Amino acid sequence: MLNKNFYLILIISAVFGISFWIGFNVNLLPVEASINAPIYDELFKILFIIGLIIFIGMTIAVIYSLFKFRKRKDQYGDGIALEGNLSLEIVWTIIPSIIVLIIGLYSYNIYDRMGGMKELNHSHEMMTSNTEKIWAGISQASSNEVTSNNLSVEVSAMQFAFLFNYPKGEFISGELHVPVDHKVSMKMESKDVIHAFWVPEFRIKQDIIPGQPTILNFTPTKVGKYPIICAELCGPYHGGMRASIIVEEESDYKDWFNKNTKTEVSL
Amino acid sequence: MTISIDSKDSNTKSLQPKGWLRYFSFSLDHKVIGIQYLVCGFLFYLIGGTLASAIRIELASPMSDFMPRDVYNQVLTLHGTIMIFLWIVPVVNGAFGNYLIPFYVGARDMAFPRLNAVAFWLIPPSGLMLVASYFVEGAAQAGWTAYPPLSITTPQSGQIIWIMSVLLLGGSSIFGGINFIATIIKLRRPGLKLMQLPMYCWAMLGTSLLVVLSTPVLAGTLILLSFDIVAHTGFFNPVLGGNVVVYQHLFWFYSHPAVYIMVLPAFGLVSEILPVHSRKPLFGYTTMVFSIMGIVVLGLVVWAHHMFTSGTPPWMRLFFTIATAFIAVPTGIKFFNWVATLWGGKISINSAMLFSCGFIINFVFGGITGVALAQVPFDIHVHDTYFVVAHFHYIVYGGTVFIIFSSIYHWFPKVTGKLMSEKLGILHFAITFIGFNLCFAPQHWLGLNGMPRRVAEYDPQFQFVNQISSVGALLMAISTIPFLVNIFLSIKNGKDSGDNPWNALTPEWLTSSPPPVENWEGEAPLVEEPYGYGKPISQEN
Numbered sequence: 001m002l003n004k005n006f007y008l009i010l011i012i013s014a015v016f017g018i019s020f021w022i023g024f025n026v027n028l029l030p031v032e033a034s035i036n037a038p039i040y041d042e043l044f045k046i047l048f049i050i051g052l053i054i055f056i057g058m059t060i061a062v063i064y065s066l067f068k069f070r071k072r073k074d075q076y077g078d079g080i081a082l083e084g085n086l087s088l089e090i091v092w093t094i095i096p097s098i099i100v101l102i103i104g105l106y107s108y109n110i111y112d113r114m115g116g117m118k119e120l121n122h123s124h125e126m127m128t129s130n131t132e133k134i135w136a137g138i139s140q141a142s143s144n145e146v147t148s149n150n151l152s153v154e155v156s157a158m159q160f161a162f163l164f165n166y167p168k169g170e171f172i173s174g175e176l177h178v179p180v181d182h183k184v185s186m187k188m189e190s191k192d193v194i195h196a197f198w199v200p201e202f203r204i205k206q207d208i209i210p211g212q213p214t215i216l217n218f219t220p221t222k223v224g225k226y227p228i229i230c231a232e233l234c235g236p237y238h239g240g241m242r243a244s245i246i247v248e249e250e251s252d253y254k255d256w257f258n259k260n261t262k263t264e265v266s267l
Numbered sequence: 268m269t270i271s272i273d274s275k276d277s278n279t280k281s282l283q284p285k286g287w288l289r290y291f292s293f294s295l296d297h298k299v300i301g302i303q304y305l306v307c308g309f310l311f312y313l314i315g316g317t318l319a320s321a322i323r324i325e326l327a328s329p330m331s332d333f334m335p336r337d338v339y340n341q342v343l344t345l346h347g348t349i350m351i352f353l354w355i356v357p358v359v360n361g362a363f364g365n366y367l368i369p370f371y372v373g374a375r376d377m378a379f380p381r382l383n384a385v386a387f388w389l390i391p392p393s394g395l396m397l398v399a400s401y402f403v404e405g406a407a408q409a410g411w412t413a414y415p416p417l418s419i420t421t422p423q424s425g426q427i428i429w430i431m432s433v434l435l436l437g438g439s440s441i442f443g444g445i446n447f448i449a450t451i452i453k454l455r456r457p458g459l460k461l462m463q464l465p466m467y468c469w470a471m472l473g474t475s476l477l478v479v480l481s482t483p484v485l486a487g488t489l490i491l492l493s494f495d496i497v498a499h500t501g502f503f504n505p506v507l508g509g510n511v512v513v514y515q516h517l518f519w520f521y522s523h524p525a526v527y528i529m530v531l532p533a534f535g536l537v538s539e540i541l542p543v544h545s546r547k548p549l550f551g552y553t554t555m556v557f558s559i560m561g562i563v564v565l566g567l568v569v570w571a572h573h574m575f576t577s578g579t580p581p582w583m584r585l586f587f588t589i590a591t592a593f594i595a596v597p598t599g600i601k602f603f604n605w606v607a608t609l610w611g612g613k614i615s616i617n618s619a620m621l622f623s624c625g626f627i628i629n630f631v632f633g634g635i636t637g638v639a640l641a642q643v644p645f646d647i648h649v650h651d652t653y654f655v656v657a658h659f660h661y662i663v664y665g666g667t668v669f670i671i672f673s674s675i676y677h678w679f680p681k682v683t684g685k686l687m688s689e690k691l692g693i694l695h696f697a698i699t700f701i702g703f704n705l706c707f708a709p710q711h712w713l714g715l716n717g718m719p720r721r722v723a724e725y726d727p728q729f730q731f732v733n734q735i736s737s738v739g740a741l742l743m744a745i746s747t748i749p750f751l752v753n754i755f756l757s758i759k760n761g762k763d764s765g766d767n768p769w770n771a772l773t774p775e776w777l778t779s780s781p782p783p784v785e786n787w788e789g790e791a792p793l794v795e796e797p798y799g800y801g802k803p804i805s806q807e808n
Contacts, residue, residue: 030716043644051635058602058631062624065609069545070616078546079612081801084604089554092603093596100592100638107642108585114644116581193417194511196576196651200717203648207576209512210416211505214578227726231576231651231719233410234417236336239722 015056023049033222033247034202036114041203043110050099115217150217151178155188157195157208160237162228169261176228176245179253183219196231199245207232220247293388295380296784300387301366302682304357305675307387311353311394316744318346323706323740326733331723339723340408341401341425347411348429351525352436353394355667359532360478361387361443363674364471366682367539368447370775370782371465373456373791378449386442393435400428410721412518415503415511419495426496430489437482437489440528444478447471456791462556465773465797466549469556470535473563477524477531480567485521488514512577519570527566529663530630531559533670534601537623540670540677541605543771544620545612546805548798551604558597565594575646584643591641598634602627618692622673625700629665633658636711651721654714657707665703672699672750679754680768684780685761691753695746702742709735772805773797 023045032038069079153176154165164176178184188197190210197216198205201224206216230241248256289299290306321342325333334342365383369376377383400406407429409418418426451464451472492514494500501507503514542549549555569591575584605627614620636658639645649655672695679687709732718725725733767776774794778787799805 028712028715040644040648043642047639047642047645051639055632055635058606059628061606062609062627065606065612066614066616066620066624069609069612069614071546071613075613077613078801078805081548081799082550082607082611083548083798084551084553085607088603088607089551089600093554093600096596096599097593100595101589103638103642104589104592107588107644110642111581111584111644116584116643193420194414198651198719200648200715205576205647205650207578209505209578211508211511212578227717229717229719233340233414233721235421236340236408238340239331239336239719239724 011060012057015053015060019049019052019056022052031201031222031224032203033220033224033226034199034204035219035221036203037201037221039110039113043107046106047103050103151182151184153178153184153186155186155197155208156191157188157197157230158191159193159235160230160241162195162197162230162241162243164243166257166260169257171260173260174243176243177253177256178220178245178247179250180220180223180247182250183217185215185217188214188216193234194232195234195241198229198231199226200229201226205231220245223247223249293384295376295384297365297369297377297380297383298682298782298786300383301362301364303387304362304365304390307391307394308354308358308362311349313747314398315346315349315354316747318342318349320740320744322346323737325723326725327737329725329727329730329733334723336723337405337408340410340721341406343721344407344410344429345397345401348397348407348433349394350663351411351529352433353390353397355529355663355671356436356440356525357390358671359529359536359667360440360447360471360474361390363467363532363536363678364443364447366678367467367775368450368471369454370778370786371468371773371797372451372454373459373774373793374450374454375785375787375791377446378454379446382442383446386439386446389435389439389442393432393439396428397432400425400432403428412522413489413492414518415492415495415509415514416505418492419504423496427493430493430496434486434489437486440478441482444475444482447475448479451475456793458793459795462553463795463797466538466552466555466559467532467535469559470531470538473559474528474531476563477528477566481521481524484517488517488521491517512574512579515574515577516571519573523570523573524566526659526662527562529667531562533626533667534559536670536674537605537626539773540619540623540673541608542798542800543677543769543773544617544623545609545614546800547608547612548800548802549604550607550610551600552798554600555604558600561597562594565590565597569594569641572641572646575643576650588641588643592638595634595638602631602634617676617689618687618696619673619677621693621696622669622676622699625696626666626669626673629661629669629703633661633665636661649714651719652714653710653718653720656720657710657714660703660707660710665707669699672696675754677769678775679757680764681775681780681782683758683761684764685757686764686768687757687761688753691749691756695749695753698742698746698749702739702746704739706736706739706743709739770805772799 029041029044032041152167154167156163156165161174164173166173188206188208190208192210194210195208196205197208202218202220204216204218206214208214224247226245226247228243228245230238234241290303294300321334325331325339331339365377404422404424407413407425408421409426413426413429451468491502495502495504495509501509503509503511505511538549538555569587571579571583571587572591640649640655640658676687676692679685713729713732718729764780766778766780769776772794774792774797777792777794796802796804
């Protein structure tokens with residue numbers, strides 16, 4: 001009996017060990033390039049480890065049963081007439097309930113840290129009127145944010161392109177340029193069908209819905225060029241509906257901004 | 268002229284064609300209708316599978332080079348619609364439900380045999396209509412979700428035919444659901460208590476409740492959508508002041524329960540198969556019943572988790588996260604009980620058993636990714652990506668389709684009186700299991716790293732993983748060959764199975780195989796312990 005328990009504990013700790021090792025060492029996610037990303041990856045890691053423990057545990061239980069309790073050639077008759085066990089049922093009702101509840105509360109916490117539960121506080125010049133209903137995406141806030149410092153961009157999505165309007169510079173760009181470590185506030189509108197704004201490296205996605213302006217805020221943290229992907233089926237060229245977001249140092253961003261503003265003025 | 272209606276169905280039955288011809292007739296025999304559902308569903312599975320292969324061929328290379336882009340969207344729309352409405356729903360509900368439920372309740376037929384036949388005969392014409400819409404002006408190309416405004420702006424004839432076809436199939440499904448509820452509640456043999464019914468009856472009762480409660484909502488939604496398309500009303504059209512998100516709420520109010528309409532019957536079927544082949548009673552019968560009903564109730568209040576990126580308010584996101592994640596609890600109970608059923612048994616390792624165990628492993632994986640997807644912050648990144656594609660194929664293919672195959676191996680002797688070849692069956696399982704996991708497991712990574720779903724082209728960095736996936740799809744296509752060979756060889760030259768080859772205790776095995784027209788020569792037996800393995804009742808057998 002002691003021997004049996006010993007093996008059981010050994011197997012369980014091996015399952016936990018393997019799951020934790022994989023959870024901490026196997027990276028399935030792209031680069032982290034926004035304030036959101038590390039928070040997201042923290043949640044992912046926890047879910048990944050819990051998922052692995054359950055999956056490996058269940059798979060071992062099934063394969064072990066098939067092997068251990070297989071009918072040998074000389075055997076006949078039935079297995080034991082065991083119809084249930086109330087305490088076991090209670091255990092495997094309560095433990096998963098607790099796990100699910102903890103995951104739910106934890107992901108609520110993550111979502112709150114991402115700014116999902118915050119009131120959207122959009123910078124002034126883009127509020128067209130008070131009656132216009134604006135739908136919430138993620139309203140991400142960094143602790144030292146100064147609202148006037150936010151970069152505001154108006155995004156129009158159409159079959160099959162994104163256009164980025166910089167109201168301050170009065171120009172429209174096909175690429176989204178943003179300075180690193182600055183909060184970007186986007187007001188997104190669709191001209192035709194539903195599109196979605198997705199930057200995998202930022203771990204954010206928001207549908208762009210016709211007839212309904214939507215706000216999405218984010219703060220990039222890493223200089224680089226990342227894809228903006230339309231994630232909602234929008235027609236034949238849906239797969240080709242891409243744009244780029246270029247996160248650059250503030251000085252580079254200013255150069256780009258001024259250059260574009262100037263051409264606009266000289267026209 | 269008066270129309271006479273036979274008071275006894277047996278009179279009309281004796282006038283109906285015998286032999287294979289009866290499968291092409293308006294038969295009222297629940298067993299014939301069950302087989303009609305199964306074979307018809309399988310033919311559509313082959314069509315849907317061909318479309319899936321076309322998608323995987325297109326995705327073997329990063330460029331859109333195999334078919335035109337709009338055809339690709341038609342293919343993915345038809346693939347989804349056919350697999351859901353013409354293969355999985357009719358087969359796990361219609362085929363097995365019709366064949367088994369009257370046996371399980373001790374009846375000679377379903378409660379409404381004519382309605383039953385009508386429900387089946389709606390399927391072939393609407394399915395053919397759907398497929399044929401490709402040749403009109405192109406099939407629907409807005410995905411199986413048909414979100415407006417895309418579904419309003421794409422070519423109209425395809426979308427309208429799609430709506431009509433789905434409405435007819437929904438009607439068929441509602442007729443079936445009403446019939447199952449009536450049969451299970453009202454047609455039980457005297458003396459048979461509800462808590463003595465085999466688990467599949469409970470699964471079908473729960474499923475039918477979901478069908479009857481949620482399918483009319485889909486029907487209403489699609490009728491409004493068709494008004495928007497044809498009569499230029501503005502229910503969902505934003506140009507006319509409509510609201511596209513309302514459509515999503517209405518659509519998912521049906522289409523999330525539809526997932527349970529596809530998996531709950533499979534949960535019932537696996538609960539019949541595991542006890543027989545492991546020679547043990549079903550573990551925790553009562554908790555299994557309650558967990559089915561728990562899934563039914565929770566399944567109706569989780570739909571908005573499909574819309575976490577559609578601009579839903581935060582409190583709503585939170586509620587739907589918790590509700591969705593809690594479905595894992597009754598579902599988990601069922602899986603623990605199945606493993607406990609295996610534990611300590613005398614397990615025959617045969618095709619039916621292997622497919623059922625493959626189901627457990629695949630579904631646990633799909634369930635885990637499901638709990639992850641229920642978390643709003645997690646879902647925001649992977650929504651509408653290949654991660655979701657992988658997740659639901661683990662549920663509906665790795666889950667339900669594995670159980671369909673398991674059930675075919677299990678009940679083939681019942682229907683034909685012949686045994687299937689175990690060697691070919693195990694080969695079929697091996698290729699399917701490897702092919703399935705090779706096809707869909709890598710897609711989780713694709714989704715996490717930036718490949719959206721429903722695209723014909725993608726970044727070249729994803730090519731290798733997509734090719735692995737396509738090889739898996741090829742294996743899945745190949746796996747149907749040993750299955751079909753096995754079916755035809757066994758019908759022709761299979762060994763006689765006798766009436767009860769598995770020594771099973773559920774009522775359908777307590778008559779001859781194949782069963783007579785009205786199921787039992789004498790009176791239906793009273794089966795109080797359908798899972799009495801290891802007890803004296805089983806030893807007598």
